[in-house]
Amino acid sequence: MTLSVSLQQSMPNFSLDVTFEAPSGITVLFGESGSGKTTTINAIAGLLTHCEGRVTLSNRVLFDSDDNKHLKPYQRNIGYIFQESRLFPHLTVEQNLNYAKRFKKADKSVDFNHIVELLGIKSLMKRAPSSLSGGEKQRVAIGRALLSAPDLILADEPLAALDGARKAELLPYFKKLNRELGIPMLYVTHSPQEVLELADHVIALEQGRIVTQGPAREVMANSKVARTANRAIKSTLTTRLVAHHSDGLSELQAANETLYVPSIDASIGTSVCLELVANDLILSTTKVDGISALNQVNGTVESIENIPSGDVLINVCVAGEIISTHITSRSLKKLNLNVGDACVLIIKSVNICPSNRCKG
Amino acid sequence: MSDWLGPNEWAAVLLSIKVAFWATLFSLPAAIGIAYLLAKKEFVGKQLLNGIVHLPLILPPVVTGYLLLITFGKRTPIGSFLAEWGIEFAFRWSGAALAAAIMAFPLLVRAIRLSIEAIDPKLEEAAATLGASRRWVFLTITLPLMLPGIIAGAVLGFAKAMGEFGATITFVSNIPGQTQTLPSAIYAFLQVPGGESSATKLVIISIIIAMSALLASEWLSRRMSRRLQS
Numbered sequence: 001m002t003l004s005v006s007l008q009q010s011m012p013n014f015s016l017d018v019t020f021e022a023p024s025g026i027t028v029l030f031g032e033s034g035s036g037k038t039t040t041i042n043a044i045a046g047l048l049t050h051c052e053g054r055v056t057l058s059n060r061v062l063f064d065s066d067d068n069k070h071l072k073p074y075q076r077n078i079g080y081i082f083q084e085s086r087l088f089p090h091l092t093v094e095q096n097l098n099y100a101k102r103f104k105k106a107d108k109s110v111d112f113n114h115i116v117e118l119l120g121i122k123s124l125m126k127r128a129p130s131s132l133s134g135g136e137k138q139r140v141a142i143g144r145a146l147l148s149a150p151d152l153i154l155a156d157e158p159l160a161a162l163d164g165a166r167k168a169e170l171l172p173y174f175k176k177l178n179r180e181l182g183i184p185m186l187y188v189t190h191s192p193q194e195v196l197e198l199a200d201h202v203i204a205l206e207q208g209r210i211v212t213q214g215p216a217r218e219v220m221a222n223s224k225v226a227r228t229a230n231r232a233i234k235s236t237l238t239t240r241l242v243a244h245h246s247d248g249l250s251e252l253q254a255a256n257e258t259l260y261v262p263s264i265d266a267s268i269g270t271s272v273c274l275e276l277v278a279n280d281l282i283l284s285t286t287k288v289d290g291i292s293a294l295n296q297v298n299g300t301v302e303s304i305e306n307i308p309s310g311d312v313l314i315n316v317c318v319a320g321e322i323i324s325t326h327i328t329s330r331s332l333k334k335l336n337l338n339v340g341d342a343c344v345l346i347i348k349s350v351n352i353c354p355s356n357r358c359k360g
Numbered sequence: 361m362s363d364w365l366g367p368n369e370w371a372a373v374l375l376s377i378k379v380a381f382w383a384t385l386f387s388l389p390a391a392i393g394i395a396y397l398l399a400k401k402e403f404v405g406k407q408l409l410n411g412i413v414h415l416p417l418i419l420p421p422v423v424t425g426y427l428l429l430i431t432f433g434k435r436t437p438i439g440s441f442l443a444e445w446g447i448e449f450a451f452r453w454s455g456a457a458l459a460a461a462i463m464a465f466p467l468l469v470r471a472i473r474l475s476i477e478a479i480d481p482k483l484e485e486a487a488a489t490l491g492a493s494r495r496w497v498f499l500t501i502t503l504p505l506m507l508p509g510i511i512a513g514a515v516l517g518f519a520k521a522m523g524e525f526g527a528t529i530t531f532v533s534n535i536p537g538q539t540q541t542l543p544s545a546i547y548a549f550l551q552v553p554g555g556e557s558s559a560t561k562l563v564i565i566s567i568i569i570a571m572s573a574l575l576a577s578e579w580l581s582r583r584m585s586r587r588l589q590s
Contacts, residue, residue, distance in 0.1 A: 047485055073488040074496075080489040086482055090504045099500070103491030148490045 001058050001184050003027075003152055007043050009051035009208075016040065016051070016208040024184045026174070026198050028216070031205035032228055037188040040205075041154045044186070045080050046073035057151055074103065079145030079183075081155040085137040087129035093140050094125040100148030108149035118180065119143045119173060135166040142173065146181065153185040159194065171197055192229035195220060196308070204228070217308055226309030233278035233313065235323040236355060241270050249294075249349065255319035257297040261352045275355035278326035282346035283314055285335055295347040299323065301339050304332070316345055369558055371537050372545035373565060379453060379541055380521035383461035384468075384514050391468035391517075392510065396502075398469070399476035416527075417466040425530025428459055432531075455532035456539050460521035467520050468513040475509020476502065508584035515577035519570050542566055 003022040009015065016036045029037045042048040044055055046062065049070065055063040057078075062071050087096050097116070104110075116122050119139045129137060138158055145153060155174070159167045175198060178185055187198060195202055199216040204225040212222050219225055239252035241264060250264040252272055264272060287296050299316040307313055312332050314325045323345060337343060365373070397403070398410055416424050432439045432449040439450060449455035479502060487497045525543035532539040534548055546562045549555030 045489055047489070072493070073485070074491050074493050076489075077491070078489060080486065082482070082486060084482070086480075086486040088483060088487070088501060099487070099492075100490040103493075103496070144490065 001151060003044070003184065003186065004056050005040070005044060005053070007040060007051055007053040007055070009039065009043070014039075014208060018203075018205065018208070018210050020203050020210060020213060022184065022186055022203075023201060024182070025200035026178050026185045026187055027201045027203065028195050028199035029186060029188045029203050029205060030190070030192075030195050030199075030219070030225070030229075031211075032190055032232070034207070035205040036208040037190075037205055038156055039208075041080075041156055041186060041188055044152075045078050045154055046071060046076050047080075060151075077148075077151050079148050079150030079153045081138075081142055081145050081153065081158045083157045083160050085129075085141035087132075087137055087140060087144070089129055091129075092125065093121065093127050093129065093132070096129065096140060096144050097121075097147055099144060104149055110147050110149045112147065115143050115146050115181075118176060133166075134162050135169055138162065138166075138170060139173065142177070146177065146183070150183060153183050155185060155187045157189055158187075159189075159191070167194075174198055190232050192220060192232055192307075195229075220308035221310070223309065226307075226311075230279050230307075230309065230311075230326050231277065233324055233326060235276050235278070235321070237274045237276060237318065237321050237323060239272050239274055241266055241268055241272050243268065254297075254321075257319055258295075259297065259347070259352070260294045260349050261354075262349060264354055273355050274352050276323055276347065276352065278313060278324045280348065280351040281323070281325040283316070283325050283327055283331070283335065283337075284344045284346055285337070285341075287344055288346065291346065293346045293348045295345075295349060295352075297345050297347070299343055299345055301337050301341045301343055303339060304337070314343075316343060318345060365561060366558060368536050368540075369545060369562060372540050372542050372562065375453060375456075375537070375540065376522050376542040379456045379460050380518045382454075382457045383464060383521040384518045386457070387461040387465050387468055387517065388510070388514060391465060391472055391513065392506075395469045395472035395476055396498075399473045413469050414466045416463050421463065421524070421526025422530050424462060425459060425527035428455070428462070428527065428531040432458070449532070451532050451535065451539060453532075453539055456524075456528045456541055457521075459527040459531045460524040460541075463524045463527055464517035464520040468517040471513030471516060472506060472509045475506040475512075478509075479505045508581040511584070512577045512581040515573050515580070519573035522569055522573075523566065 001024050006019040008017050016039055018036065018040055029040060031037050039048060043051050052065040053063070054065070061069055062076050063069065088099065091099065119142060121136070121139050121143055124132065124136060124140065132140065159170055162170065171194065174187065189195060195216055201213070202216045202219040203213040204211040204219055204222070206228065211224050212219055220229055237254055239254040239259060241250060242253045243251040244263065245251060248263050249260045252259045252261060266272065282293070297318050299318040302315045302317045302322055305313040305315065311326060311328050314327060314337065316323050316325055325345065394409070394413060398406065429450065430436060432455070434440065434443065434450050442448065449458050484497050484501055487501045492500060523543055525547070528541060529544050534540050534544040540548065542562055542565065546559050549559040549562070
């Protein structure tokens, strides 16, 4: 089953021009937001109509603008897993799962019990979607898409709305499903971790164009892709707002560490979640004087990871949370850091932004 | 209760319920259709349709009643055509139902349209990717999700239909037992000396019906939206 896609779209602020083939297995569309990933899969699903090109699945033409052929979404037999699970709120979990049953072609059979078993959602059957946790909702949504017996699964950042622990819990399902059910999948993400875990084949997008494509390791090692990937490595740190200063800074506290950030519009005592981009952090073995950066926080090296671009990620434990720092292997050699060593993270205040992605 | 109310008063209450019931029942499918068009579709004349639907809300009811009279009256082309098929409106209870339906229509459309607009179109997209054609999406997703609005609209429309006065009295007059609905009866009782006590009873009944309708619609839509929250 091969998906072959050629799509062009030009809008005032954005143009898309992609041509690729997705073999069976998991193909990941990787890129930053705004790179055209979602536009591409929406066009494949038939949810987006204003574009040119041709999409075929095996020998079936789903869309051909030259031929003026445009199958409706319901005629394409493509399962779609959305970022927000989009479960039908008026139906129970079981009814959601069975929704596609009445539209299924007779020659298609899916094993309901097998899929329910795989996803571990047997105990949720009678529940209402509103009573499920984020991870459970998403598992039901995966099941619902699979039970429509699709020829292809599209997944649009299905883990993006979940916190770290839920992500880790859900990720193996995608691999397992692909292995056990053999349905090809086109998976959209901006997370390099997900690419490395899942992808058999990666297509890297930037501003509506394909930068490169191929096996995951190879693509992620491409310097252009790596730059995108590294920008996407972020960690979160939970802090408490302790004071507002008259020079436009807010003072935050995480365990014993103090951080200064551009003024946050919240009252004293509120918990503030900070998002730290691995690329923006400086690592040092000692505190540094005579430096503009206002924040120097103590941590210990938790682990050291090699990443495909040839650099390293130093995961530092600060106030009980893990902060990833991206440095070159030369810097690592120079600092001579090992797991368990004490170190100092230097963070420019202006590089810190509050986020709502902390767990809890 | 039948002791407390005289036969004429009792007849007016029953007639009002009958009129309001049929008015709501018949205008509901049309209201759903038009609300759907107004909420979801773009077409030439959309504002005009919107205007016509809302017209009875703004026009003096007596104007609406007069327009009905010159459209459906016995000697008009439409009236005599319908009469051949055994359908007569003028000076019949069915005419009162027609007038009530038209007057309640904007309220129905409004409530239903709001409930359609509150439905996340992403859910309808999801249903389409699962194999549902547009008709199935409407039947299995849109319609159930707009149910709170339909019920709220129907209850409100029913109450409006029960209280309709101006268009009804203009179109079908005020014939006890035939076309004398609750408000017409109150009006009639107030015209005769000593009618106040009968009028007061009917006023109390009107207040009870209106209040219950409002509470019921509020309760129903709140219960539904709680269930639908995701």
